Amino acid sequence: MPSLTLHHLQISQSERIPWLLEELSIPYTLQLYQRDPIFSPPSLKALHPMGASPVLEDATFNPSNPLILAESGAIAEYVIHKHGDGLLALPPNHPNYADYLYWFHFSNSALQPAILRRMTARRAVQSLEDPTFVMTSERLFQAIRHFDQRVSENTWLAGEEFTAADVMSVWCFTTVRKFEAFDLAEYPGVLAWLRRCTDRPAYRAAIGKCDPELDIEEGIRAEPPRRLASLGPARN
Ligand SMILES: N[C@@H](CCC(=O)N[C@@H](CS)C(=O)NCC(=O)O)C(=O)O
Structure with a gap:
């Protein structure tokens, strides 16, 4: 069972990842953050050197030292291939x-x-x-x-x-x-x-x-x- 927390800055491109997780029916915990007043609040900045959202925390494989991953494209690929059986990606042998x-x-x-x-x-x-x-x-x-x-x-x-x-x-x-x-x-x-x-x-x-x-x-x-x-x- 995956143990995922998605750190989501509200009204942001981070919305991509909850959508992807819902499409794949992968359970996740959602941690919401509000802009302060435009950029990330300190609690979100503290999670990753880039201080931007989304940030995925994956405690599935190492609960005492969870993976912290940023960049929505990287997170999407990670989720699809680590937890989603490759669904919603096309494999190299697909014509498209x-x-x-x-x-x-x-x-x-x-x-x-x-x-x-x-x-x-x-x-x-x-x-x-x-x-x-x-x-x-x-x-x-x-x-x-x-x-x-x-x-x-x-x-x-x-x-x-x-x-x-x-x-x-x-x-x-x-x-x-x-x-x-x-x-x-x-x-x-x-x-x-x-x-x-x-x-x-x-x-x-x-x-x-x-x-x-x-x-x-x-x-x-x-x-x-x-x-x-x-x-x-x-x-x-
Ligand atoms: N290329 C990154 C961009 C991340 C990014 O800039 N996120 C914005 C939200 S739209 C953010 O967190 N802004 C607040 C800040 O940078 O303090 C991605 O795709 O995840």
């Missing part, structure tokens, strides 16, 4: 293996950095006409167009099977828009895929446990959800 790898990594390696660059540029410029903001914005929508095409042509990111690639990616279109607003009206493929993902009972169960105040329907609409109050108004 490369698609699975590509889209699993796309969220944290391409999409998330594009969103963060735009958020940083928004703060740095005097006006949204500034070429720095225009360029970072265009790069973000280039990534979203690419994503939209993929989920318009396939039910799930890796093809016809729902996988951890989908779990890794949803936050980049829902909760993240409470930090950096962008509209999805021109991306019907993304909107339909978000509906498919967020209608899954495991997603609903995870959000109900880790972020019960989050309005799921608001997060999957074309127009961005309400900005996180503790951020204050966007400068631009």
Whole structure:
């Protein structure tokens, strides 16, 4: 029986891991933390040198010295292969293996950095006409167009099977828009895929446990959800 504790900073990309655990029906204890007022509180920072969430604590194999693991992508792979019998990953001999790898990594390696660059540029410029903001914005929508095409042509990111690639990616279109607003009206493929993902009972169960105040329907609409109050108004 796994002995897992998931340290979850509320309203964050950490939501990926409870969702994954619910999909895999792996029991876990949830430890919730609130932003203080934007970043991690001291109790969460103390868990891992990066001080960010998610952090997985696994006492299954060595209860007196549990494993502490950060990085949502690493945690997802660890959980799938150590406790999930490889479910929700595609194996190397699967015809869509490369698609699975590509889209699993796309969220944290391409999409998330594009969103963060735009958020940083928004703060740095005097006006949204500034070429720095225009360029970072265009790069973000280039990534979203690419994503939209993929989920318009396939039910799930890796093809016809729902996988951890989908779990890794949803936050980049829902909760993240409470930090950096962008509209999805021109991306019907993304909107339909978000509906498919967020209608899954495991997603609903995870959000109900880790972020019960989050309005799921608001997060999957074309127009961005309400900005996180503790951020204050966007400068631009
Ligand atoms: N690449 C990391 C990013 C982790 C991360 O930055 N988490 C944010 C939540 S969205 C966080 O903990 N922020 C609070 C802080 O850094 O103090 C991952 O995928 O887990």
